[in-house]
Amino acid sequence: MSDAFARPLPRLAGYAAEFYAFCRRRELRFQRCSGCGRWRHVPRTLCAGCGSDAWEWARSAGTGRIHTWSVTHRPMHPAFLEVPYAVVVVELDEGPRVVTWVRDVAPAALAVGMPVAVDFEDVTDAVTLPVFRPRR
Amino acid sequence: MLSLRDQACLVGVGETRYCRAPGSGVSELELMLDAARAAIADAGLRPGDVDGIMAPIWGGSAEDFAANLGIENLRYAAQVNMGGASAVVSLQSAAMAVAFGAARAVLVPFGWNGYSGRRVRGADLAELAQEMARFESSVGSAIRDYYVPYGLASPAQWYTLFARRHIHEFGTPPEALGAIAVACRKHAQGNARAVMRGRPMTMEDYLASPWICEPYRLLDCCLETDGAAAVVVTAADRARTLAQRPVFIAGVAEGHPYPADDFVNRPDLLTIGLTFAAPVAYEMAGLGPEDADFAQIYDCFTFEVLHQLEEAGFCRRGEGAAFVQDGAIELGGRLPINTHGGLLSQAHVGGMNHVVEAVRQLRGQAGAAQVAGARVGIVTGWGDFGDGGLAVLRSDG
Numbered sequence: 001m002s003d004a005f006a007r008p009l010p011r012l013a014g015y016a017a018e019f020y021a022f023c024r025r026r027e028l029r030f031q032r033c034s035g036c037g038r039w040r041h042v043p044r045t046l047c048a049g050c051g052s053d054a055w056e057w058a059r060s061a062g063t064g065r066i067h068t069w070s071v072t073h074r075p076m077h078p079a080f081l082e083v084p085y086a087v088v089v090v091e092l093d094e095g096p097r098v099v100t101w102v103r104d105v106a107p108a109a110l111a112v113g114m115p116v117a118v119d120f121e122d123v124t125d126a127v128t129l130p131v132f133r134p135r136r
Numbered sequence: 137m138l139s140l141r142d143q144a145c146l147v148g149v150g151e152t153r154y155c156r157a158p159g160s161g162v163s164e165l166e167l168m169l170d171a172a173r174a175a176i177a178d179a180g181l182r183p184g185d186v187d188g189i190m191a192p193i194w195g196g197s198a199e200d201f202a203a204n205l206g207i208e209n210l211r212y213a214a215q216v217n218m219g220g221a222s223a224v225v226s227l228q229s230a231a232m233a234v235a236f237g238a239a240r241a242v243l244v245p246f247g248w249n250g251y252s253g254r255r256v257r258g259a260d261l262a263e264l265a266q267e268m269a270r271f272e273s274s275v276g277s278a279i280r281d282y283y284v285p286y287g288l289a290s291p292a293q294w295y296t297l298f299a300r301r302h303i304h305e306f307g308t309p310p311e312a313l314g315a316i317a318v319a320c321r322k323h324a325q326g327n328a329r330a331v332m333r334g335r336p337m338t339m340e341d342y343l344a345s346p347w348i349c350e351p352y353r354l355l356d357c358c359l360e361t362d363g364a365a366a367v368v369v370t371a372a373d374r375a376r377t378l379a380q381r382p383v384f385i386a387g388v389a390e391g392h393p394y395p396a397d398d399f400v401n402r403p404d405l406l407t408i409g410l411t412f413a414a415p416v417a418y419e420m421a422g423l424g425p426e427d428a429d430f431a432q433i434y435d436c437f438t439f440e441v442l443h444q445l446e447e448a449g450f451c452r453r454g455e456g457a458a459f460v461q462d463g464a465i466e467l468g469g470r471l472p473i474n475t476h477g478g479l480l481s482q483a484h485v486g487g488m489n490h491v492v493e494a495v496r497q498l499r500g501q502a503g504a505a506q507v508a509g510a511r512v513g514i515v516t517g518w519g520d521f522g523d524g525g526l527a528v529l530r531s532d533g
Contacts, residue, residue: 008268008289010281042278042398068304068405070296072287073347078264080287084347087288089297089400097400099283107350112304129285 007079009127015043022057023128026120030096032058041096062118063135064092071107090116090132101131141420144231145375145382146529148181148368149492150174152247154329154483159252160362164195167364168247169204175366176205180379181241186368188212188239190226192246193219193486194270201243212239218390219274219519220434221409222246223488224527225390230369240370246488247364275520276397291436292349292357294399294521299351299439301405305454310351312457313438314342316473317355317480319466320435324477326467326504331361332481356438358479365488367495383498386512387421387528389413399521406443406453409524410516414448421528425450428528429510430497431471432490434518435478444516445473448526467505475505487517491527498531509533 010016015031022029032039035052039060046053069088075081086107091097102116116132123129150171152160160167176183183205189198191213198213212233216222223246230242268289272280279288288294302308321337324330337355345355375382391413393402418424425431425448433441433448442456450471451459459465465473476482476493483489494513496502502510511533517525 008280008284010285011277016277016281041401042282067400068297068300070288070293070300071347071350072293073349076290076293076349077284077287080289084350085287087286087293087297099286099288099400101286112301123285127285 007123008077009124012126018057019043020127023120023130026128028060028062028118028130029057030060030092030094031055039094039096041098060092060094060096060118062092064090064116064132066102066110066112066114066116067091067097068112069110086110088132098130103131103133105134139420140231140235140385140388141422142384142386143235143372144369144385145372146367146385146491146495147370147375147378147380147382148175148177148179149365149495150176150178151329151365151485151489151492152363154331154361154363154485156251156331156359156361160249164247164249164253164364165200167249167362168192168196168245168366169201171247171364171366172201172205172243172245175243175368178380179368181368183207186241186243188230188233188242190230190242190244191215193217193222193274195247196245201245212242217274218517218523218525220436220487221390221517221519221523221525223486223491224388224515224517225525227369227385227491227527228388228390228525231385231388234369234371240374242369243366244369244488245364245366246486248484248486249362250360250484251362278398282398292352295437295440296349296352297400298405298443298522302439302443303351306457308442308457310343311339312442312460313351313356314339315460316435316438316441316465317342319460320474320478320480322466323475323505324481327476327482330477330482331359332477352437352439358436359481359484361483361485363483363485365485365492367488367491381499381531383495383529383531385527386423386530387417387419389416389420389526391416391524393522396521396523406447408443408447408522410444410518410526411447413524413526417526417528418449421530423512423528423530425514427512428471428514429512430475430494430507431473431514432475432478432494432516433473434487434490434516435474435480436518438480440518441473444518444524448514448516467507472507475502475507487515490515494529498529500533
């Protein structure tokens, strides 16, 4: 088996490095504006709402609901050949949405609004990705 | 404020042959030079008459075109980098350039070896890295850090996230998407350049086609072909002296969804660049969707046609499924779309083929596909994560 198509990873630099360092510690954190309290994702330098450049990495409760998803049947990337697989957009209760996987649910059983909670998967010894599982 | 309405015209169009196997056998630049020379000749101009270039998103720089075409005094060179929306949005820059005399004739080419060039599915590591870099330069780095690690890498996968929301909110059935696929394939049967000419499609064929990325089936997806198309724009008064009936750019506008680089965090996934661009273009033109005799809608995927028909105001949000059924969007229907077969069934030329077909319709040169008495047409562009553009074109007949 060739490793020529090792899975693509986030570039661990800048804000992404900080985001994923928290994931490594099993914490899902998003930037929260210190000026107006708005949570945001993907990380930015400024708050688009109030203009503040002050923010902190605030810890999410990790609970949310499915917003949308797609199910890939024909491989679109050589590192992801096992099909079908679902890629899901989860909206956290605090507001941000993430692209992720929802484990323990067959693609045909996914539903908009399904409540989920975060978990973490080590995909390499440097990178941990947030994933989600259904919750009651 | 000055108005751009009717200040510029499309005066020349050109296309290469469109193909899949065995491939064009030439580079994208060579394809585009072919199409460019044809467009320039179609206008009754010579290559040296061109003094403005809207560089394409890939395949050749303005300097490449100038050197090959013998443009010794290039006065206006710019580039729109909005993926598939670039062809239509480039018309905005070209129109402004000629209206104010920054250039006298602007060439707008597009070419793609979509069939024989590198594609993500069949790519090797170096090609894949290059393809991902190309995406990133157009859509930003959020895709690399937050989407691709989960295997969300390609347009079919991105846009199905929008489609699923629409199905959830409005119950959009597969037959609505199928009606779009069937209409484009039907129109391709009458188009000499269409790659899918000779391969008719029924709704049964559509529903039986395999999943690519749910809810897109194979027959929901645009072609990947080799070919190029180009157009030439001049000021309106010059257009009246040239070889063809002038096609006026009555209105044109560009739109970007917000944020452009991370579509999952948009408050509403269905609000796209076109949502903003359409009313601006209509205001400029003094014409609206109700005035259109036809529409060439960027059809990367069937759902995106339905989505754009809603966001461009042909019908209300959520009414697209009803709008496209019962032959309404076929030749002879209330609003014929993609009279050449579109990206779905003619060829994928970044939507430049939609501009070319609109010009042909408005000149009365569309042959068997001619919409009788066509005077007003709308063309849309769609790119990246939903960047958009819309042009309202018209002729005097």
